[in-house]
Amino acid sequence: MTGFATRLGFALALMFAAITGAPAQTMTRFPAITTQVDTLSIHAATDLYALEPLIRDFQQLSPGTMVEIVEYVTNDLFSTAGGACDDGGALGDVFLSSSVDQLVKLANDGCAQRIEGADLARAPRWANWRDEVFGFTFEPIVMVYNRDGMSEAEVPRTHLELAELLRRDADRYRGRVGTYDVRLSGIGYLLAFNDARQTTTTYGRLLESLGRAQVVVRCCTSQILDEVAAGRLLIGYNLLGSYAYERVRRGQPIGIVMPADYTLVLSRGAMVPIRAPNPGLATRFVNYLLSERGQSVGRSQSFFFGLDGSAPAGIEGPDVVTSGIARPIVVGPTLLAVQDAARRKRFLEDWSQSVIQTAP
Incomplete structure (x- = not known):
């Protein structure tokens, strides 16, 4: 944590959780630059280091604004926001989440309000649903590898190559491949669900190979990157x-590959809840995220990829836009299928049986 942001102690968060039964969160406050x-x-399910440059720049435009951020994992934000909406309560001014399917579900349940502003037109059509949920980033979903532990010739470049590598050299990779635990992670579930939509045959082979390799599952991208870097x-x-590119910028021995058969693209979502205490301020912030200025800060300091698909140097694989490999996860009603309870239950059961219970 840098600058003047004040991170409240984990002990307070845990005490609050113990009293209320709510999941523990962490709050960070960025004091106003001038008189508040x-x-x-x-309320965000995203790493604070990525948001901090955007918040500080927004405060340059609104120097009297104090910004507080409450951090969650995706599923906790979804359940807490849904509970507040059902109870008729207020939970912050803006929701930010990589699990855009969860934001779409909240909006569909009447928990979002329409946002207006000139900068919102900058969002691609696939990243705007009913002017209630806006995608503000362009984030390819990648494979990473440890540069010190793998030669260039070994690195898989497609989903099928990954499946075949794990099948062919099972002993070498057993317990040394990591991915999301889709039972716990909203974003992990969203990505796995969309993987399955691309090609059933390849997805099935990949699941089998991941299971045989005793894949390590974690809640978050950051945990997996820590273990790859180490x-x-x-x-x-x-x-x-x-997140992977931020580690490369730090000098960690991580390589990044855009899968050449297809690359899912996520747009992190922003939503203003229906009972936001400060809807006008919230609307200004969402407009800022999509503005030319906000996007410039995002490309240089936060999320590193532009909404136009421009990528920083050093990413391996085809250009995600010009090559045609991009498969954007459309922010819209099709995402409601991802949250269908019966479908989710079946998907998680199949995933768990293939990935968690497969014997080596």
């Missing part, structure tokens, strides 16, 4: 490209 006149409350894992699968 208002407060923007953001060499405990050789490969990370289905990770957010922005």
Whole structure:
């Protein structure tokens, strides 16, 4: 944590959780630059380091605004926001989440309000649903590998190549491949669900290979990247490209591959809840995220990929836009299928049986 942001102690968060039964969260406050006149409350399922440059730049435009951020994992934000909506309560001014399917479900349940502003037109058509949920990033879903532990010749470049590598050299990769635990992670579930839509045959072979390799499952991209950087894992699968690139910028021995058969593209979502205490301020912030200025800060300091698909240097594989490999996860009603309870239950049962219970 840098600058003047004040991170509240984990002990307070845990105490609150123990009293209320709510999941523990962490709150960070960014004091106003000048005399405080208002407060923007953001509830987010995203790493704070990526949001901090955007928040500080927004405060340059609104110097009297104190910004507070409450951090969650995706499923906890979804359940907490849904509960507040059902109870008629207010939970902050803006929701930010990589699990855009969860935001679409909240909006469909009447928990979002329409947002207006000139900058919102910058969102691609596939990243705007009913002017209630907006995607503000372009994030390829990538494979990563440990540069010190794998030669260039070994690195898989497609989903099928990954499946075949794990099948062919099972002993070498057993326990050394990581991915999301889709039972716990909303974004992991969203990505796996969309993987299955691309090609059933390849997806089935990949699941089998991951199971035989005793894949390591984690809640979050950051945990998997930590283990890849340390060499405990050789490969990370289905990770957010922005987080991986931030590690490369730090000098960690991580390689990033855009899968050449298809690359899922996620747009992190923003939503203003129906009972936001400060809807006007929230609307200004969402407009900022999509503005030319906000996008410029995002490309240089936060999420590193532009909404136009421009990618930073050093990413291996075809250009995600010009090559035609991009498969955007459309922010819209099709995502409601992802949250269908019966379908979700079947999908998680199949995934668990293939990935968790397969014997080596």
